[in-house]
Amino acid sequence: xxxxxxxTLNAPVGRVWAHVQQPALxxxxxxxxxxxxxxxxxxxxxxxxxGEYVVHVRVLGVRLSGTHCISVSFPDPDTMRGRERxxxxxxxxxxxxRTWNHDIIVQALPDGRTRYTDxxxxxxxxxxxxxxxxxxxxxxxxxxxWRQLVRxxxxxx
Numbered sequence: 001x002x003x004x005x006x007x008t009l010n011a012p013v014g015r016v017w018a019h020v021q022q023p024a025l026x027x028x029x030x031x032x033x034x035x036x037x038x039x040x041x042x043x044x045x046x047x048x049x050x051g052e053y054v055v056h057v058r059v060l061g062v063r064l065s066g067t068h069c070i071s072v073s074f075p076d077p078d079t080m081r082g083r084e085r086x087x088x089x090x091x092x093x094x095x096x097x098r099t100w101n102h103d104i105i106v107q108a109l110p111d112g113r114t115r116y117t118d119x120x121x122x123x124x125x126x127x128x129x130x131x132x133x134x135x136x137x138x139x140x141x142x143x144x145x146w147r148q149l150v151r152x153x154x155x156x157x
Contacts, residue, residue: 016150052071053071053072055070
């Protein structure tokens with residue numbers, strides 16, 4: 001099942017993109033609803049690099065069974081001034097959700113703000129409708145936390 005959510009952030013695309021590339025941003029926008037504990041590698045990098053990151057996931061403090069793999073890639077950006085567009089793709093998978101593909105798309109708007117989009121596809125067998133319903137809540141929460149972070153001038157990371 002798929003889901004696409006967008007919000008407008010009152011910040012320039014370069015600043016938003018710089019934060020998207022930091023695992024600290026993931027931890028901030030997911031909290032307190034969901035947390036991640038790095039396993040491989042054992043600590044978070046300062047910036048995401050293309051590759052795989054194995055984590056334990058907690059939802060409302062309860063650790064989910066098994067591990068989850070965050071598999072990061074970066075498609076080529078569009079850097080034409082005034083229409084910059086950057087993407088981070090996570091082709092994630094784990095024990096519960098066999099597919100958790102998450103694309104983050106940040107795009108410059110003509111007024112200097114940024115359009116931020118989460119595009120998600122989940123597959124979890126018989127549990128797919130439940131995982132998809134949770135994803136609806138989770139990604140709305142993340143975008144709310146993004147807007148809060150921008151209002152606070154990115155303090156708190």
